[in-house]
Amino acid sequence: MNVSSSTEKPIFIQIAEQLEDKIFTGVFPEETQIPSMNEISAQLTVNPHTVLKGMNILTDEQIIYKKRGLGMFVSSGAVEKIRRKRQSRFYKQYVAALIEEAKKLKMTKEDIVLLIERGYRNESD
Amino acid sequence: MKAIEVKGVTKRYKDVLALDSVSFSFEFGKIYGLLGRNGAGKSTLINIIANRVFADKGEVFIDEIPAGENMAVHDKIFCMSETDLYDRDLKAAEHFKWTNRFYKDFDLDKALILSKKYGLDINKRFRALSKGYQSIFKLIIALSLPVPYIIFDEPVLGLDANHRELFYSLLLNEFESGERTFIIATHLIEEVSNIVEDVVLIDNGKIILKDSVENLLEKGYSVSGAASEVESYCAGRNVIGCDELGGLKIAYIMDEKAAPPKESNLEISALNLQKLFVKMTEKGALK
Known part of the structure; x- marks a missing residue:
């Protein structure tokens, strides 16, 4: 993953789109865990609140969901x-x-x- | 209120008004960028907050406790300075030991774990560490103190790209949402633009802007095209600066984004944080 601050698109949208793309292409298969907010934040050197905002878009669209105490998982049918x-x-x-x-x-x-x-x-x- | 509140702080050095009745606050649980040009008043502000310099007027409150000359705030705030205040002949391990004596809550285990993780040789004397590792060392001390507010004054000055990357990832790893507040004073605006959530821009001793990065990036943009078209588009909008290249004019705007008229050949593009701030503080330089 890679974000750029020189494009028009806000960083949180870029993160949502890239996660979505990874899910779509099978890098993160359905019913498996995706990287945590903190992992993505450290990897991209992006504020964790921004990462969360991006992940929330996918949660709202029911593409990912939270397993209590475990982390975020890809929904089946995503x-x-x-x-x-x-x-x-x-x-x-x-x-x-x-x-x-x-x-x-x-x-x-x-x-x-x-x-x-x-x-x-x-x-x- | 959990916050650092700066209320009407004024500081004058002889004939220079370094801070001019500054009032604002840093809320708890965010990463802030404190930005400004050289001599804008950043360091004076930090030194007053960290109780290293006295304000002529006004007061600073940390979690509602008055910060001036008050030992109670010692457990609330830590400032990692650009200048090295550490004894250069002591080994890193000895510095940890002394910090442990002075701060009762210093987490020595954490300091040792972080040192290992980031390859800091704690048996080296401070002077023998590379500039990068001197900063990593100072950062490890700051992060091993369980204080709610940490100020970093130019934390990555003189570090190479690898060490800067290491620094930011260590910082973000330690930033657990809601438990800490980091304030980063820096010139390297683009580097921190994805890390900080809110920015405070100081210019000529005054806070000229305090907003979220997201808002700023949404509102700041440039429009370029034929000079006459650009000028008519700009009428009534908040223009913060202009550049001209022959017949081409580029205007920098901070306002609600509005699409140009359909028939025009104007081009709208995003403005990065650095450009935005350069434009906003340029006028100040002319005075």
Whole structure:
């Protein structure tokens, strides 16, 4: 994990996103323990209250949960939950941004469709 | 109230007004950054809080106890100074022993465990330790005292990157939320920007800002573009500074973030803490 204070994104959001990504990619599998607030704080040299704030986002989304006396664990079904969340964000994050940039560059809808098709062809090569 | 409260503190050195009726407080259980330029009044403030210098006017209270000339606050506060007040010929282990005599609650076991963990050779004389390990040594003493308030005055001055990293991770490891308050006075703003929760900015003997880092980063931003566009965007906003590069103008703003008009080519970017403070204290330098 790695945080940067030169981006627009607050540190606690960066921490939440990175933990989420580690859960999504299976680095922290479901029903296993994730690093503690203090461990993450020391590792990233970030204030523990900031780390807690990031973890609270994931707790609120029920991606992680607290086992009393043990620490924070990944919820079962967390990966599916993250996948659904990201799918619902896909349009805004990628498609809308793509169209906006394409318009600036005076590219037509057909140009974009061709590029997308090319992208899928390359992947299957 | 559990806090260090500074009330109307004024300090004058001959014709220099070092602190001008300063009032604010450090709440318990947070890591604070005490920031300011050289000569802003940081060290004077620290020395008054730590009861090393007398204020001309005003008072400091620690957990509601008046701090001036009061032995009761001895168990409340410790200040790790930039200057070394330790006998350079004594071994680290002997310093631990003496500290143990002077502070009844000094945790000697903890000091020894931390020394081992961070590779401090306690059989070396203070003078024989590298600059980095002299600081680590002072930090270990500070952290082994179970006092609620610890002030670090320029704690990482002269340390290499590895030792600074070691210092910060040791500090954070020891910061168990709600049990301690750390106040770090430093010039290395960017290094501590993720560590401190709140900042107190002092300039020309006055507190000009006290806020959480999160708020500051949310409110501070820069807008750049054609000079005329930037100027019309800035109207009515709290502009703390400007830079110009040919026809390009960059304005630094501390205000609620507002998106530029759709047709404009203005670019909004985040402002780091260091830039923010440089801009806020630049005017003071001109006076």
